[in-house]
Amino acid sequence: MKMMKTFLLAVALLLGAVQAWAQNGTITGTVTTNNEPLIGASVIVVGSITGSTTDATGKYSISIKPGTYKLRISFIGYETQDHTVTVTAGQTTTLDVAMVEGALVGQEVIISASRRPEKLTEAPATIVTFGAKEISELPSFNVGELLARQKGVDYVRSGVLGVGINVRGFNSAFNPKNLQMNDGRLSTLIATGLPLGALSTVVKEDVERVEIVLGPSSALYGPNAHNGLVNTISKDPRTSQGTTVALGVGNQSVMTARLRHAQVLSKKFAFKLSAEYTEGEEFAYNDTVYFNNTAFPTFTGGAVPARFTAIPELDLDRRFNSLRGEAALYYSITDDSDLILAYGGSNSNNIGVTNAGRNQIKDWQIHYLHLRYVSPRVFAQVYHTISKTDDTYAMNQRTQNYISFRDAGFPEAEARRRAMNEQWFGISPTIGVALNRGALFRDDSRRWNGEVQYNNNFAGFDVVVGTQFQRDIAQSYNTYLLDAKGAIVIDQVGFYAQIDRSLGNGFKATVAARADNHDLYGFNFIPKAAITKTFKSGTARITYGQGISAPTILNLEANIFGGLLLGNGSGYTLSDGTQIPGLKVEKISTFEVGYKGTIGKNLFIDVNAYHNTSRDFLSPALNIATNGRTVTQRGGVPMNQVIPGTPATGAPLVLTYLNFGNVQTYGADLGVTYAFTPQLSAALNYSWFGYSLDKNDPANDGNKDGRVTDLDLPINTPANKASVALNYSSSKWFGSIFTRWVERYNFFSGINVASETIPELGIRENARFGRTFNYGPLGGFVNVDVSAGYRFGKVVTLSGQITNLFNARVYEFVASPIIGRLYSLELKVNIPAIGSKK
Known part of the structure; x- marks a missing residue:
């Protein structure tokens, strides 16, 4: 805790310096x-x-x-x-x-691009945003639906509850490459680095705005702001007093109830609290498990051998529910400095998609405690995040385990009891052996974060500098991590700086850099630079930036299904002496040009083009025990000590992660908004994405099968996508018509395949491939959503929405149901604060 004490001492010194500031x-x-x-x-x-x-x-x-x-x-x-x-x-x-x-877009002030307020059009990055007004007029509990309407964002719907986003390619069913934050706090799981998503503690009515940065943002925000950043900013109770109650219903048995209250108690104190309970049922979809009673299936295409049996997931529960809420107390130290203490928590039950199948999320809890100091020159924060579940499990592995016992003649009750931890390899209860093939995922992980940031102007240079500390304490009780001897503790420290300088004639230069040091993957330096030229109507920019996607604790220390899949934090030795190096960070370098501005008073244009160079990809789980070799050591430790029961000659099968590859990607985004009147506007968004893969470069052979194919470097994004929206909002009526088109595209993510027929790879559409079923490419649809609402005075609002108006049978994501039509109806009551003191 020495580093934590040093950090807290630095915060105390900065607070003292603020109090001693010269007379203002x-x-x-x-x-x-x-x-x-x-x-x-x-x-x-x-x-x-x-x-x-x-x-x-x-x-x-x-x-x-x-x-x-x-x-x-x-x-x-x-x-x-x-x-x-x-x-x-x-x-x-x-x-x-x-x-x-009159100025409907382009005039907003944002903070995410440079960690300080600046006009949207002048930011040295591609950034899109939506605010409290759009959120309040969305007749749904799920704010994530508005991400579909943003330029450059790859949006997928995986069910009634699930939505996912990605930016500029390389999506997966387990994607930690887009950093998500709430009020400057990481909104990610500790061990996997995944966005909280449905586990979030945020309630819709407390969101002030969401800012999305497209492209790498690691120079200011650190590892895993690789492809982009989603920054959610909550409301200040001093500018949003009152009580809001929202009740919603929809098909799929959806019901939601939400509450927010904010009040100023005195000149010094204000508080807010929010709460939500939402429940429903996912669309009908039974994912199929392909089971082999004697070994794990290795078949990769063609006709299904008789020994592989298709079995629905055992005890599939399509119901979902979530209980979430937050509370915050604001204390004004001076007229322009605040101390903010906040707590948030959630408890969730739903289905989660992974690269290795689907998980039944059972009572997964998230909690945080967050203390911030905010002043004109100094920002400081410390927060503690807790992630806990005892009963979550992998449905596909539990199903395989259960069938292995049942088919061997074990009683039903015993087959169910042992299925959570073991698989039976044998032909009867007396002939065979049970091996550890644990399906249970327990999590009792914690994270400590601290940050101090300072900004000022020196001789015409605007400077932002900061330092961050993070300690991850991951604990799975040996259910999915190599932590049988205790929690995995990893520290990382980062230092960042950004300098802006006006060059005259509307030109401004921006340089930024970050230095990070991580206990396991070491030191990384991440630069960024930009030149902007501001005209009367807008700003043009040229930007260079780097981003890194750091291996997660799961990548480094996984222990899944009884050691079949292991993390690669320290490298491996094979029986012939071959050395498999430990993981290092995946890197991306981006050049981007763009323009944001208005033409007249009614037309806003935002256009960009970019080129990326990506290298050292993190592979999917691959078997490194090939060509008759075994795995003898992990990080110098014999495998029979890593996984008890491993033969002394080494493990004959180990799935793990590797670094590989180098690929060029490029694309362009266009956003156009036209305001017919202050109430009526139309928006057009279009994105194009392309890539160049050298199939003659053996470094791009990700699965080590001796050839480079699309399976090695899955791009997993459509080449073209577009949307058109017509939006209306007056003092009484509001509504929208939103149309989204997504081109067909192939998607490969671990065992999940959604692809057209590719004979040379043994892939057939609407047929089994490996351990899953291939329903064909994703995308290839046009969706139309409509919504409308009416405000009865300033207190009551009634609104409704139909998503997928024409009930197109849309398959948007792997291991997910066909998305049909969704209805929602929402009643909202806003009660102004009475008798509050300022």
């Missing part, structure tokens, strides 16, 4: 529209992260050092305004602003 002046005023207060408008000091938002009366206040500053006032749906003010020590400068409707 104050900028205050009221932001209005049509003589009414505008609540939640952003007021920032250009070139810094100093700023404020307007309260329930439209007022704002900023404490700042004496000097002359440019203030930028913005709010989604209104034209951004810039004003120059002069601040004198100990005095108050008043600036009142009247906002004008």
